[in-house]
Amino acid sequence: MNSILDKNLILKGKKVIVRVDLNVPMKNGSITEISRIIKILPTLKLLIEKKAKIIILSHIGRPKGKIVNGMSLEPISKKLSDLLNIKILFNKNEISEKTLDEINKIPNGSIMMMENIRFYEKEEQNDDSFSKKIATLGDVYVNDAFSCSHRAHSSIKGITEYIPSYCGLQFIEEINALKKITSEITRPITCIIGGSKISTKIKIISNLIEIFDNIIIVGGMGNAMLKNVGMNIGKSMCDDGYKDLVEKILEKSKTQKCSIYYPLDVVVSKDLDGNGTIKEIDKVNNDEMILDIGPKTISSIREVINNSNTVLWNGPAGYFENPNFASGTKEILEIIANKKSKDKIYSVAGGGETVAVINKFNKLDSFNFVSTAGGAFLEYLEGKELPGIKALS
Numbered sequence: 250m251n252s253i254l255d256k257n258l259i260l261k262g263k264k265v266i267v268r269v270d271l272n273v274p275m276k277n278g279s280i281t282e283i284s285r286i287i288k289i290l291p292t293l294k295l296l297i298e299k300k301a302k303i304i305i306l307s308h309i310g311r312p313k314g315k316i317v318n319g320m321s322l323e324p325i326s327k328k329l330s331d332l333l334n335i336k337i338l339f340n341k342n343e344i345s346e347k348t349l350d351e352i353n354k355i356p357n358g359s360i361m362m363m364e365n366i367r368f369y370e371k372e373e374q375n376d377d378s379f380s381k382k383i384a385t386l387g388d389v390y391v392n393d394a395f396s397c398s399h400r401a402h403s404s405i406k407g408i409t410e411y412i413p414s415y416c417g418l419q420f421i422e423e424i425n426a427l428k429k430i431t432s433e434i435t436r437p438i439t440c441i442i443g444g445s446k447i448s449t450k451i452k453i454i455s456n457l458i459e460i461f462d463n464i465i466i467v468g469g470m471g472n473a474m475l476k477n478v479g480m481n482i483g484k485s486m487c488d489d490g491y492k493d494l495v496e497k498i499l500e501k502s503k504t505q506k507c508s509i510y511y512p513l514d515v516v517v518s519k520d521l522d523g524n525g526t527i528k529e530i531d532k533v534n535n536d537e538m539i540l541d542i543g544p545k546t547i548s549s550i551r552e553v554i555n556n557s558n559t560v561l562w563n564g565p566a567g568y569f570e571n572p573n574f575a576s577g578t579k580e581i582l583e584i585i586a587n588k589k590s591k592d593k594i595y596s597v598a599g600g601g602e603t604v605a606v607i608n609k610f611n612k613l614d615s616f617n618f619v620s621t622a623g624g625a626f627l628e629y630l631e632g633k634e635l636p637g638i639k640a641l642s
Contacts, residue, residue, distance in 0.1 A: 252415040252641055254292065254391050260301040262357050266387035267292065267417065268404050270394040270621075271307040271325045278319075280328055284604060284621050285396070290332060292393045292417035293360070297335070300357035304386055305337075306366050306404045307394070314370025326362045337362055344369075349386055372403050380407025393417025395424070396622035398637020399629075409640040416641050424638070426597050426618035427629050430561045435595060436462060439557040441550065441581060443468030443564030444602060447495070448488045450564075454498055456632040457561075458507045463553050465510040467542055467566040467577065474511035475539075480530050483517070483537040510553065514543030516567065516574060525573040541567030542577035551584050554594070560585055562598040562616075563627070565606050578606055586615035599626040 269289045274281045296303050310320040323339050330337040338361040340351065348363075355361055366372050371379035380403040384390070390412045392398065397405055398420075408414070416424075430438065438461050442450060447470040457464060466474050472482045473491035477499075488494060502509045516525040517537040527543045542550075554560060562585065566577035588594040598607060599620030613619055620626045625635060 252413075253421055254295065254415045254417050256295070258299070258415075260296065260299040260389065263301050263389055264304060264352055264387040265296055265301040265389045265391060266304045266306060266383070266408070266412070267296065267391045268306045268394045268397070268408075269417075270396040271305075271322060271329075272309045272396075273325065275309070275324070278324060280325065282605075282608065283328065283332075284608065284619075286325070286329055286332060288419045288621060289393050289417070292391065292419060293329075293333060295418065296391075297333070297358050297360075301389075302352060302355050302357060303360040304352055305360060305362040306383065307362070308365050308367040308372075308397075310365075310367070312365060312367050314368070314373070316368050317365075320365055320368075322362060322365050329362070333360075335360065340364065344382060344386070352386060366404050373400070375401050375403050375407045377407060379403045381411055384408045384411035387412060390414040391417045392637055392641060393419050395420045395637070396620075396625050398635045399625040399633070401636040406636045406640045414641055422618065423620055423622060423626075426620065427626075429595055430559060430597050431460060431630070434460065435558040437557045438559040438561070439463040439465065439553055440561045440563070441465045441467065441554075441566075442562075443470060443566050443578075444600075445469035445486055446488050447473045447491065450627070451494050451497065452631040453563075453627060455501060456630065458498070458501045458505045461507055461561075463508045463510065463557065464502070465550055465553060467512065467546075468564055470564075471512045471542070472539055474509075475515075475530055481533050481535065482539055483533045483535050485533075485537075485539040510549060512539075512542050513545040513549055515539045515546075516541035516543055516576070518574070521568060521571060523571075523573065540571070541574040547577060547580045547584075550581060554581075554584050554588060558594060560594055560596045561630075562596070563600045563603050563630075565602055569606055569609070579610055582607070582610055582612045582615050586612060589615060589617070599623075 312320045326337045326339040341364045440461050469486040472485045472487045477495040518525050567574040569575040569578045596616045597618045598616045601623045
């Protein structure tokens with residue numbers, strides 16, 4: 250990245266627009282998980298230290314260009330205020346010529362947060378006039394929302410045409426972590442990929458086959474692999490077009506010399522609330538569903554990880570919401586944590602479900618980097634060029 254926010258920039262008295270991702274989970278008006286808020290604190294603290302006038306742009310939910318009361322950023326501004334231990338001025342008024350006067354009046358080193366940027370229809374259209382309008386609010390723009398950078402929106406892409414633009418500290422951390430698992434690799438490199446449907450991650454698998462040594466497929470996606478080799482998977486979840494999808498993976502893996510692994514044994518139950526029974530993959534009954542990986546599979550994964558120097562993990566190994574089917578996911582976390590504790594592995598995890606699992610089992614320390622980026626993280630792994638990165642390069 251060419252334009253990186255650093256300690257040498259003189260920003261005293263400058264109006265700095267910071268695009269962040271505060272799209273945090275909420276329940277009954279309360280924030281239930283704050284990882285995304287924690288991640289942006291270093292950039293904001295640096296700008297406060299530099300005595301900049303900070304204007305925060307962000308969004309929550311999908312209001313589709315309309316004002317939705319339950320999607321206001323005001324409760325999030327209060328939480329951020331507590332974490333930074335400073336008062337944040339929340340501006341709920343529509344952006345207009347008056348907004349710039351209000352921003353000019355705030356003291357150096359203070360923060361004004363604007364209302365949900367997606368309340369404006371032109372934001373998601375990357376409308377040129379709206380991009381110019383929000384650019385006039387500041388002297389400098391900082392994108393610290395890597396997780397939104399797969400969107401060509403005004404506050405991500407369009408604004409960079411009209412104002413000097415930089416990437417924030419969190420943004421560059423995401424990029425550096427992803428580079429270490431895609432272009433600056435310490436081999437052998439292994440990907441553990443889980444989740445429900447293989448169709449949603451076929452492009453990621455296809456792209457990673459070209460650069461990874463091993464890909465371990467678990468979760469609902471592992472069912473497609475088992476069905477392809479003639480195993481009965483009972484009433485387990487499986488993509489309809491599994492055969493074509495699996496054949497694409499296996500054909501490409503042979504030409505690229507990438508080893509593909511899938512379950513050797515499984516944990517089954519007749520329903521999601523059951524206790525679970527360990528079974529060989531050829532012993533699954535028609536009225537059972539596969540909900541976790543078994544001990545043989547875990548041993549196989551341990552051997553592959555222990556022989557790896559870099560690991561990427563995306564997606565749980567089973568239906569972890571029920572503790573009876575969380576063992577595979579927990580064991581994978583333990584294996585990675587054990588090797589990382591000996592400084593023998595570089596480990597990255599990302600994707601919405603993956604972050605939820607890591608937080609559930611308090612295993613953030615098991616990874617060198619945990620991405621909260623979701624869609625942007627996955628699209629980067631697919632090999633796509635993200636509009637937000639292109640705009641800053």
